[in-house]
Amino acid sequence: MARRLLAEVRERTGALHGFVRLEALSRQELEASAAPGIALPAGAHWNHLSMPKPLASIDPSLLEETEISFGVPFVSGGQAGRSHPTIVSSALEASGRRIGMLFVELGRARAGDHNTLEAIEMLAASGAQAIAYRRLGQRLETQRCLRATAEETLRETHNAMIKHQQVGRMGDFRYNTRTGESFGSLECYKLFGYDPTLAEIDFGEWTSKIVPEDRQRIIDTLADCVSRGAPLKFEYRIELDGQIKYIACEGALDVDHVGDPTYYGVLTDVTERRRYEERLSAAQHELATAVRLASLGELAASIIHEVSQPITAIRLGAASALRWLDAPGGEKEVRASLKRMSEETARAASVIGGLRALARSSVTQLAEIDIIEAVREALTLIEGRASRERVSVATSFDKAAIPVCADRVQIQQVVVNLANNALDAMLRNGEHARQLHIACFKPDASHFGMSFADTGPGFTVDNPERLFDPLYSTKAEGMGLGLAICRKIVHAHQGEIVARANEPRGAIFEFTMPLMENAGVDLPRVR
Known part of the structure; x- marks a missing residue:
């Protein structure tokens, strides 16, 4: 747009040199010739067609270029036959806001021509509008792209959240402590078998899903947490399609929520984990039993052999005592046999008692x-x-x-x-x-x-x-x-x-x- 403006200015006015700057320039900067390409040579003078207003904010990324020019600026004594020019400036304004400046170098003949100056002002006004419209279009296109990107990111985030909830067998929820109503994500509704079109779930509808053995405990626990504003952390069982599910609830009070006190949190199906834990517990119990029985079995072989020895000794001692009873003067031998029998009996009793203790208690x-x-x-x-x-x-x-x-x-x-x-x-x-x-x-x-x-x-x-x-x-x-x-x-x-x-x-x-x-x-x- 700026190049088209300069081309029309050159064609309509016969300007020797033109320059457009789409950025901030104070009047002091103009007077001090701070901008490259618009230096005021000796003998030249300014002709401000319009007083510039405060520059509208410009996003450089929306502009192809911020400085555009044509021709060669006058340099004192540098161009033969070129008289001292007049520099004409005009603010580029659109909707009451300045968006840049137009500078035109005119020869003496053109500088005093009213039609030429009027043409420059008209071209500056129309050019400013065209540049503003172009800039607006660029800004709208950028915003459209940003919005499309944001919407795509939002869709990807939402889809990822759904997939994460599906993989984790979980769903998020919000619970209004005043009304007792709650609502959650689609995956949360799936956990309980709710109609996904339901806007909210009534407190009674939720508690009816909890198995009777857990229901009152959960109601009391929830009431206690709400009364104290404490985090929610509990597990309970629900019955769905004749199957028992284990649900873990974790949540916290939403302190930033405006309105009724509300909890937000996550419900997770931990049924599979609980089943694994039950099987692991059963396996550990079976292993403990196997270890105990194996220990008993390892001892049993030795114990059976060793118990048989005192029993044999008791039997032989009894037979010997009976024989000595029939013999005159055999009381001493009988007493010795009975003593050995008593010792062997105590030994057998000790072995059997130890085995009984091992079998009855770990x-x-x-x-x-x-x-x-x-x-x-x-x-x-x-x-x-x-x-x-x-x-x-x-x-x-x-x-x-x-x-x-x-x-x-x-x-x-x-x-x-x-x-x-x-x-x-x-x-x-x-x-x-x-x-x-x-x-x-x-x-x-x-x-x-x-x-x-x-x-x-x-x-x-x-x-x-x-x-x-x-x-x-x-x-x-x-x-x-x-x-x-x-x-x-x-x-x-x-x-x-x-x-x-x-x-x-x-x-x-x-x-x-x-x-x-x-x-x-x-x-x-x-x-």
Whole structure:
């Protein structure tokens, strides 16, 4: 538009030089010749056709150019035969606002021509209108593009929100605490099976979806949160099409909302998560039961064998006592037989009592015990097997009583499991010696420790901690529960259990646990 204006000015007025500037120029700037291309040469003079008004704001990005000119400006003494010109300026105004300035260099003949000056003013006015219309069109087009971009962004955001809600099985809602009415997103309505065309959901309609067992609890919880302005965070069940759904609600009071107190928040279908949690809980319970039964099974074989020994001894002692009763002067032998029978009966009762305690309760029953005595009793359960399998069992704990606070049956279970593991390992020894060394040690002043060192093939696991994982076993026929049981028991006693390689062959399993205060135990210090 500016170029067209200059072309018409040149054609109508025969101007030597013209210049349009579409930006701010104060009168002082004009007089000081601050703008390039409009310097006032010596001998030239200004002719202001119109006093410029304050410049309207111009967005340079909407203009192709801000300075346009034609011809060559006069330079004093620079152009032969060119007399001193007159610089004519005219404000470019549209709708009462200045949008720029037009400068025209006229020769002396044209400068005083009234028609020429009138033509310049007319062209400046029409040109200003054309430039303003062009600028308005550009601005409208820019706004249209911006609006189209904003609408597209809004659509993409809305579609993304819907997809996110679909993936997350959730929907957003708003709840009016005064009317009890609420409304939500399409996905929120889908969760409850509502008609998506409903504008609002009545409080009674919402609570009717909640299962009777949860309904009053949720109504009371919601009322309490509303009364305190507290955040909403609760779960409940709804029934939809004969199926139970678990819904998690999280929301907060909209403090910026004008009008009735209103909550906004998110409802999430957590049914699948709850089902997984229920299955996980059931699996954990089954695993705990399996671990407990497996522990019982591992002990049962040894216990059956060992219980049969005192029963056999009782039977033989009874037969011997009966024979001595028939013999004159046999009272001493009868008394000795009855004493052995009593001891064997107590031994069998102790084994059976421990088994009953293990079967009936998995709770650790702590009491002050002599751990050396408990260990000795437990080792009697593996003596027969060790003898049959030609395993040399050596112990290093010929000490006085060592008091600890522990569950006697569970500690004995750990001892039997670790000893049986060692015997199992040495079944594959071939011609190698079969030796099991069981020793007590003192890792520090407040703990007691026991180690089981065998001469079996050892283990090849890079991380020995894996040996204590449930269902992990290095034996083809193993269930992988024995060591897991041991670790569980030792941890319940605030202790630790570790495994390491034995040199030159085999494995060592050690467990430690706290001593009772002021135990005064003198044991070898190791590691």
